[in-house]
Amino acid sequence: MSERALTEDQRDALQEVANLAMGQAATRLARLLDAFIELSVPRVRVVGVSEAAQTLREMTGIQDTVSAVRQGFRSDIKGEALVICRSDSIEQLCSLVSDPYSRSAYEAVSQQELVFDVANVLTGACVSSILDQLGRTPVFSAPGLLGEAMTLEEVFQPGVLQWEVALLVEVNFALEDQSFRAHLVMLMAEESIRHMNGALDALLSSL
């Protein structure tokens, strides 16, 4: 499975869907987090899972270890979303959702809970927005930690993830004066890609 999984028209449509979705996600996130959040124009690639690590490395230049949070989403287009960021950027990532109890010893929020919260918020905003553009309303499952210091190869190693196709949506999140990168990857089985192709065709024909 490679980029040929999509026709050129479908690919353009998907890029357009991602652009619109990320605009929508940025607006929603900014309102939620009460901070100006900038999302870069997403770079979209569809590759087989076996090529995902190499492709994501080429797209991002990541050589170090990463932390990855996984979260399932379900509609007729279903799969798993990964939020990946460099292990040393975890604290910056968490600063997106400040600890509401940072000045209270009574109500502590663990770093782990913050990581899940922020990954859930990013996944929720981005995946919901993409699927919303395709006319789907997904159901999500709870986020889980894939690993805290893994290489990209370990993230995508066969056997860890059951999906065949990776829709790589590479987005930079920038928060006011500090900028760091987090990457969203949507993994799907081939059947879901077929449903997505159908949805993209429907979108194209409605134009």
Added chain:
Amino acid sequence: MTVSVDSLSDLVVERVGFGIFVLDREMNVLMWNRFMQDHSGLPAEQMVGKSLFTHFPELPRVWLARKIESVFQLGSFAFSSWEQRPYLFKFDHDRPITGGVDFMQQDCTFMPLMRDREVVAVCVTISDVTHVSIVQREREEAVAKLQEYADRDGLTGIANRRFFEARLRDEYTRWQRYGGDMSVLLFDLDHFKKINDQFGHGVGDTVLRVMAQRVAGVVRAQDTFGRFGGEEFALLLPCTPLDDAMRVAEKIRCTIADTPVEVQGTSVPVTASVGVAAARVGAPAYDVLINEADAALYSAKRQGRNRSVAFV
């Protein structure tokens, strides 16, 4: 008789085995199912139409408000896992007290209820995962216990050789990086074979156990004391130069030799020979330190036993 599909949904929500309630954006309760009633003792009539905090002022207000708001803003789900936050509501659980869990452990899901692509309310579900948390806790305890056994010598209860060498390797790496001092003692009970032959292996084992406990009682908390095999023991002394290590060696030798071991009414005199070595610049690996302490121990034996010798 036909039953409308709508009323079936209501019956399911009423009887299903997890908590379901619905909140509006101001945290007012719009729905409250039977599970929530049974566990809180508060029926829907008392809850619906009021703020959730009216009857649950102890709930984490800011945290909960943020969860609910994120669902309204993003039209997406939010979650809370017992692993980060054991429970939201202080509900009793029906597991034995021996599980060591105070309240029902809960996984919570916050779902957007949509009409025309707008979030109109948030549905919260509460799953009882107490059994999962108990199984996981038991497993963690079992693993910790196995780890403990894997590091201990079965006869004497002090560190085994594997654990000792692992600690020595770590300490040696630290010393190579940061410098300072570190020393190792190797000691051996003199003529131990004779004790075994004369009094039997049972007495020999008791001697090993008593000596190990006596020595364990005089070493510092930061030292690692292990059984190296047979009647041979090793002591790792971080941040300790050779002179100080020699003083420790003499203290241990006297601890062993000064008082005979009383076993089954028999007084068994025991002495030990000690070899001491300190880490020196240029040694490539930790096992050099062991070899040098071993050479010093051999020298102590040849010089007549019951003495401490430093490797120079």
